[in-house]
Amino acid sequence: MKKYLFLLLGLLLFTISCSDDDDGITNPETPDPTPGADVTVQNFMWKAMNLWYFWQGEVPNLSDTRFANDAEYTTFLEATPDPLDFYNSIQFNEDRFSFSNDDYEELVSNLSGVSKSNGLEFGLIQFSGSNDIFGFVQYVLPDSDASTKDIQRGDIFTRVDGQQLNIDNYISLLFGSNNNYVLGMAEINNGTITDTSKEVSLTKIENFVENPILVSETLDVGGEKVAYLMYNRFLGSFNEELNNAFAQFVADGATQLILDMRYNPGGSVNSSRLLASMIHSTDTDKLYIRQRWNAKIQSQFSAAQLEDNFASGIGNNNTGSPINTLGLNKVYVLATNDSASASELVMNGLAPYVDIVHIGETTRGKNEFSITLVDDPNGDYIYNSNRENQINVNNSWGLQPLVGRNENADGFFDYTDGLPPNIVLQEDLENLGTLGDINEPLLARAIDEIMGAVSKKDFSVKMPAKTFMSSRLMTPLKDNMYLDKPLEINIK
Structure with a gap:
C-alpha cells in the first residue's frame, strides 16, 4: 500500500489516501526494536530522521543498511539512553540548526509565535578578557510586561537577581523556569560599562503572542515617500496584518522601501514568499524559490511541486485577500548577524529580480528549512493538528530537523557563510537610536543612500553591539525556517 500524503509542512494539515500506482518513495524496511526495550523515543527519532x-x-x-538485524538496532538505541544526546548523535556534524523539544506542544505553539515572555528582547555581549557578560535592550514588545516598566531600547543590564551574568549562568538566570527576575541595570560612561543601583523587575506571561510588525510607517524624506517596515519574525498568523501594512504603503504613495530585518531570525517560508510578492511582484508565473530535499524525497516531486512562485493572494493557491504590492525593482534591507533563515530567503529569492542594497552586517547563513516531526508513524511522523490523537501518548518529544534547502531562480543557495552587506554598518551601543526615527543610524544610512546625499552625519561606531546570543535564539522557535506549503508525495 502507498500513502499519498498531502503535506502542509510545519503547522498545517495533511490528508492520506490510498492508491495502486507503482511509483512513490521506496523507503527500505526499517528495523524494529526488541519487544520490551525502553527505547520508544530513540526509535521514533531514528526512523523520522532516516526518512x-x-x-x-x-x-x-x-543509513538504510546500518543494522544487520533488529537486535543490533536495539543495542544501538539503548547505548544512548538520554533522548537529547541520542538526537544530537544522529545529526550531521555540520548541522548547526536542527533541534528538538521534549514537549512538542510547546514547539508547535512557538512556531505560531506563542510563548512565555516578558516582552524584553535583548542581545548579550561578553566583556573582553572575562567570562562576565552584559545585555542591552534591542526593543520592547507592545502590550507586554516589559512595556509597563521603566526599561527601553539601549538600556544596559549586568545582573539578574543580584548575580553578575556570566557565560556559565546566563541561561539559567534569564531563560530558566523562573517566571520572574530582577535586572540590575548599568550605564555607559566614556566607553566603560558601570553598574548603577537601578533595578527592573520583569514577569514572563504565558501564551504571549508577538506581533512581528514592530514598526510600519511611511516617511516623507525630501518629498520622497519612503516606506519603513521593521519586521521581526515570519509568522503565518500575521500575514493579513503584513498585507494591510503594504496596503497603507500603497495608499501613501510610497516609491521606496526600507525593510528592517536586523533582528529577524526567520520563520515561515510561505510568509517570506508573501512578503517578497508585496515588495516586488504578484506575477504567479515568476519563480521565487525552489526546494531541494534528500535523495529519498527529491526525485518523487514534480518540478511544479518543488517550486514556489510569487503570490497574488494571501491564501493557498493564490486565494484569499489580494496581495498589496509596491512593485519595486530596488529595496533597501537592514540586516545583521541576527538576521537568519527566512530573512535571508527573502533577500536571496528577490536577488534575481531586485537590486538589494544590504546595509548592516553579514547575515547568519542559514539556508535550510525544517518540518515538525512527532511520534505518529502512520502519519509518517509529520505533525498534523488533526491527528493529535494518533501521536504516541508515551512520547511527547518533537523534532525540528533541517530537511531541505531553498535556491533562488538563478539556482543560488550556497550562503552558509551569510550574505555580506553592500554597506557595512554595525549598531553602536552608545548610539542605538530610536527604531523608526530618521536619525537612527542604520535607517539614516539607508535614507542617505536613497537620497543620493553626501551625508554630513557621523556613522562611526564607538562601541560595536557585537552579540554572541540574543533572546530570540533562546526560544524553542530559535532561528528556525519551516516549510508550510501543500505538497503531495507517495511513501510506499
Missing part, C-alpha cells in the same frame, strides 16, 4: 533528514545519506548511523 526526512536532509543529510540522511551523509550520516552513517542513519
